[in-house]
Amino acid sequence: MLFSELPLANPLQRAIRAVGYETPTPIQEQSIPSLLEGKDLLGIAQTGTGKTAAFALPILQLLLDSGKFRAPKTCRALILLPTRELAIQVEECFKQYAQFTAISSTCIFGGVGDASQKNCLVRGVDVLVATPGRLLDLIGQKAVSLKALEFFVLDEADRMLDMGFIHDIRKVVALLPQKRQNLFFSATMPDDITKLAATILRPNPVRVEVAPQSTPIERIRQELYRIDKRRKGALLKELLLEHTEMKKVLVFSRTKHGADKITRVLEKAGVKCAAIHGNKSQTRRQEALKNFKDEKIRVLVATDIAARGIDVDDVSHVFNYDLPDVPETFVHRIGRTARAGKDGIAISFCAPDEEQDLRAIEKLTKIKIPEGDKAIFEKLPPPQKETPESEMRNARGRGFPRREKPAQNSKPTQTPPKAPKQQPLKTTQPVQQPKPEQNSQRPQNSDHHKRRRNRPGSKARRRMRESSNIPN
Numbered sequence: 001m002l003f004s005e006l007p008l009a010n011p012l013q014r015a016i017r018a019v020g021y022e023t024p025t026p027i028q029e030q031s032i033p034s035l036l037e038g039k040d041l042l043g044i045a046q047t048g049t050g051k052t053a054a055f056a057l058p059i060l061q062l063l064l065d066s067g068k069f070r071a072p073k074t075c076r077a078l079i080l081l082p083t084r085e086l087a088i089q090v091e092e093c094f095k096q097y098a099q100f101t102a103i104s105s106t107c108i109f110g111g112v113g114d115a116s117q118k119n120c121l122v123r124g125v126d127v128l129v130a131t132p133g134r135l136l137d138l139i140g141q142k143a144v145s146l147k148a149l150e151f152f153v154l155d156e157a158d159r160m161l162d163m164g165f166i167h168d169i170r171k172v173v174a175l176l177p178q179k180r181q182n183l184f185f186s187a188t189m190p191d192d193i194t195k196l197a198a199t200i201l202r203p204n205p206v207r208v209e210v211a212p213q214s215t216p217i218e219r220i221r222q223e224l225y226r227i228d229k230r231r232k233g234a235l236l237k238e239l240l241l242e243h244t245e246m247k248k249v250l251v252f253s254r255t256k257h258g259a260d261k262i263t264r265v266l267e268k269a270g271v272k273c274a275a276i277h278g279n280k281s282q283t284r285r286q287e288a289l290k291n292f293k294d295e296k297i298r299v300l301v302a303t304d305i306a307a308r309g310i311d312v313d314d315v316s317h318v319f320n321y322d323l324p325d326v327p328e329t330f331v332h333r334i335g336r337t338a339r340a341g342k343d344g345i346a347i348s349f350c351a352p353d354e355e356q357d358l359r360a361i362e363k364l365t366k367i368k369i370p371e372g373d374k375a376i377f378e379k380l381p382p383p384q385k386e387t388p389e390s391e392m393r394n395a396r397g398r399g400f401p402r403r404e405k406p407a408q409n410s411k412p413t414q415t416p417p418k419a420p421k422q423q424p425l426k427t428t429q430p431v432q433q434p435k436p437e438q439n440s441q442r443p444q445n446s447d448h449h450k451r452r453r454n455r456p457g458s459k460a461r462r463r464m465r466e467s468s469n470i471p472n
Helices: 010-019 026-036 051-066 084-097 115-121 132-140 157-162 166-175 191-200 229-242 256-268 282-293 327-334 352-365 374-379 388-395 446-452 459-468
Strands: 041-044 075-080 105-108 125-130 151-154 181-186 206-209 220-226 249-252 273-276 299-302 317-320 344-350
Touching (some): 026 041, 041 051, 051 084, 051 125, 051 181, 105 115, 115 125, 157 191, 229 256, 229 344, 229 374, 256 273, 282 299, 344 352
Parallel strands (some): 041 206, 105 125, 220 344, 249 299, 273 299
16 A cells, blocks of 8 residues: 555645655554544554554545634643644644645643744644643643643553653543543553553453564664673773764663763763753753754663653664663664664663563563673773662662661660750859869959950950050
């Protein structure tokens, strides 16, 4: 089947040719006809298989067929996504597909000011791409209403659940009109997501599953390096310097601090790189992502916030600098390469305390990851001896128990507690303190005591000294 054979309007067919699409992917071929009939759909497909076009093209076609016009501060189609980067990319796809139509679209997300987003919603939009938090915020400010909604798309549903958006999703669903078409897309479908889909979709939705769940793309060649945490940075640096064919590299770190540390190591070695994570402003994140797409930088270091939020063509290598705690996340990470029918390589580093995570990943994917060339270890510094403190610090609480604080009653009983400091009594007459023995021979005169009450070198003391020298 070709895109030209699908029942799509001429403006959409013209846009499809402009972006270079000819043959639909399996998820597109199976989803588009059912969605054009107005059915609810539950789509399960690997990342990078063309899910965005699978729901964007039929929604645009149905919007054109309806002949309706948008009302102020309303939207006709809502696409809910977990991350800012993914929301921006999906909205860009809608603009490409609707470039020869009058259908409008906009994107709203948190982390930036909402003034410009409110202005875009004043006249209403046909397609609204949003993240849950900012959408609920603008609904609360009465900047947008969902009363005229016709299409509701929940994309990357399992990622929504992992990021704790389940409560926000339920709030949004409660505001939707009863009469609507629902589209539910996800790369994996655990039991919790299945229950969530049952509360959103109408009975007997069309189920489209084009590949086994949680199976990596077969075109990805994987390698594994077992190494201690302290030498991971040196190993990554040596691999990048030795293999010049690694031109577009994506490195995943577990923590924000770790991503910044990796960036510093690579910059010191002369590798152009940048980091994106939750602590970076939206402007910095978009700038780093644009430089990575334009190949102005060679390496992009990211946390799992970008595991599904990055849609960059021609990513040659993906590095799992830290193995993820959730095995499904590994699938989405390596899915950033080998997209659009191309090949890719995924390289994973495994520290001793990450062996359990590695076994969970291999059990889920049903693939034994082969080890890489061990000759690279000869170029690395020798491993340092780990101390109990460093082991607990590197384990991040996963492999070693935390050091417990001593109990309050563990102090020696023979040490008496300190007596509370007694405050001096407030009396009308000053209390005379006993004088030390070494000062017992000092002559007692009024001038001497007056001088002691003043700060040395003060004007008052000089005046007292002068008055004491006056003869009687």
